[in-house]
Structures are given as C-alpha cells and as structure tokens.
Amino acid sequence: MISLRLSALLALASFVSAQQPVYGQCGGINWTGGTTCAAGSVCTYSGPYYSQCLPGSNPPPTTKPPVTTPTKTSTSTAPTQTSGGGGGVPPAVPFMGGVNTAGYDFTVYTNGSFSGVGYAPPPSQFTHFAGQGVKLFRVPFAWQLMTPQVGGTIDPNFWSRYDATVQQALASGPNVHVILDLHNYARWNNQIIAQGGPTNAQFTSLWSQIAQKYAGQSRVIFGIMNEPHDIPSVATWVTSVQAAVNAIRAAGATSQFILMPGSSWSSAAALPTEAGPLLLGVTDPAGGKSKLLFDVHKYLDSDNSGTHPDCVTNNIDTFTALVTWLKANGRQAILSETGGGNTASCETMLGQELAYVKSQSQYIVGYTIWAAGAFDTTYTLTVTPNANGSDQPLWTIAVRPNL
C-alpha cells in the first residue's frame, strides 16, 4: 500500500512540467508545478494553499452524474438506492469541518480493552473552535465507561459527565453537530461483536439507550463504532451495523445521521472494495438512505497510522477514488479522523487534502481532525490550543482555511 501511494505521487510528479491531470494541483502558496489543466478540467481555487484541476469548464464541477437525477414524482423524501449501486445525486448538506475532542476514550486499547477513568475535553475548546467556524465535534468514549457491564444499563454517573460535554459542544453554535463515537474497535475486552464477543443485542442495547436520550436532538450524529479491524467476517459485521441502525430508529431517534464504519480501521482506501459494497445494502427504517453516512479515516504518515509527525501524501488519490465510488452509488461519507504533526510536510499536505475534501462536499460532507480535547500540546498530532489561547500551526495553516 505504501509503495502504491508513492508510485502514485511519482506519477503525479511526472506531470509537473506538462499539463496538470484532472484533480492534480495547479496552484497555491509556494506551488512550483504546472498551472494549466488537462483538457476538460479547469484550475479552481480551493484555498490559499491549493488550487486544483477540477472536471468541467466552469465551477461547479460538471462531471456526468452517476445516474440520472431521480425525478421528484415519487412520494419518498430522499433518494433511495438499490444495494448494488445506482442511486442518484445525494442531498446537499452544509459542509461541516471540525475536530475530535478526545478524553473519554483514553486507554481504550485497539483490542477493545479499557483500563482508565476517562477525561473530559476542556469545555472552553468548544467555544474556541466554534468561534472560528467549526461545525462538527466528535466526542469519543469507552464502551466500558458507558455500560460497565456489557449489555447492561448506562452508568448514570458517567452519563452525566458525557452528556455535559455533548451539551457544551451543541451549545457552542446553532448549526454545530456532535458525533457520539463509541471508540471500541468493534470489540469488548479483546472479543469481536457477534464474532465470538458481545452479541448484537448487547451492542445494540447501548445504542438503544443513548438514542432514547437524544431522540429529540437532531444535531447529534451516532458514530456507532470506531475503527473495526481484523474482522473475520465483514458480512457479519455489516449485520451488526444494520442491527445498530434499527435499534437507534426504534428508540425514536429518527432524524439523525448515523455513521457506518467499514473494516480495516475504517479505511477510506479500502471502503469501495471491502465493506462498502455490503454496507450499501444497509437500510434505514426511517426511510431512504441519505441519513446513513459512511464513516472513513485516513492519515498522511508513512504507514497511514496517524502516529508519526511527518506526512508523505496528501491522499488526493485515495479521496478521488472514494468520491468516484460515492458518486456512482449516490451516497455520502464523513472523514471522522485525519491529521498530522505540526510539521512543514503536514501543514502543506493536510491543507491540500482538506481543500480537496471540501471541494467534494456533495460527497464528503465533513471532517473532524484528530485531535484536540484532553490531549496536551505535546501530543504528536495535537491541535489542542495553547494555554494562552493561540492555536497550533497545523490548525492555523492547514485546517482553519478549510473549515
């Protein structure tokens, strides 16, 4: 995978002296490559650090629609899709740029074990970021904090802490949305949901209880699971996703977005070929499929792990392929984790990535950077503001212009 990405970059580099390919960069601060675009595309300003060759002769892009736009003669309120693809143009949603405010997930291991107490993200961060135009916060939590017994009832003490944070985030702006992120990697104590571990009923009991509490709050988004990985049966995982969707709707939360994670750590690159084709078949008891968004993650470091300070790709190849797949199926996604170090390479490449993502807002409706919240300002991927209120360079240079 790494060598594939490098060869894609080299292929792009070889175009620099000639015309820029469709979706290639064609301008921006300190850009030294070509500024003319391949036939059928036009150099389009995305932000101070990035202009890009987008299909069409004039903005907005006029690529052929995947399928004819559904005529509005039916009584359904949203485009519907068949499981095999097709579909139509998804509804426009105001773009939501934002940030992960972590803390209640600290010490959830990737095997779904947990040994901590949870930390509240500082409340001041919500007004700080919302004041800059952030419209989306993601608030991760450990399953074990929410229900100390698997399948049991929500712990009222933890609920009062978590809900206080969610309410602070919601109160930071009238259009702010908040992702409730169950940060457990499809696992409880090293066992996989419905594949040797908790039953679907135990998993959906959690979401049913949370959905009852937020049934009337349309600005929460149910992030039903963070980063499933090493899943023996992706098809079985998809049945767990369907069960969670059904439980949330049955609890009365019928207006909210639900995020559907695929496999391979919610990989944006793997979605179109791995879990995506199966997740297309998940149905929404509330009607249509436009409230079911794919949940994807993508980092920019050498092994795509989000653990190194330096970036090696702007991921435009990955997101171009993802958007092509979303278009073909008339669907949308949210990029709920991406980020990098406060380094020159990440300041440039994350800015390019986010400008591209925002330019495709019809299909990728928002993102949340990893991470602020209870992380301190020495964390490798920190975007936590400094004590004096100033922001990290990565935030100022790469994120803020693309909110």
Ligand SMILES: *[C@@H]1O[C@H](CO)[C@@H](O)[C@H](O)[C@H]1NC(C)=O
């Ligand atoms: C542009 O390049 C110059 C020279 O290398 C550098 O000093 C400057 O910081 C760069 N500007 C940005 C915004 O990266």
Ligand SMILES: *[C@@H]1O[C@H](CO)[C@@H](O)[C@H](O)[C@H]1NC(C)=O
């Ligand atoms: C999960 O991983 C952590 C960290 O490696 C380890 O300490 C713990 O024992 C593991 N839990 C189980 C149930 O295997």
Ligand SMILES: *[C@@H]1O[C@H](CO)[C@@H](O)[C@H](O)[C@H]1NC(C)=O
């Ligand atoms: C705020 O704090 C940061 C980090 O310590 C520092 O780099 C910056 O210069 C400070 N800004 C002001 C205006 O004091």
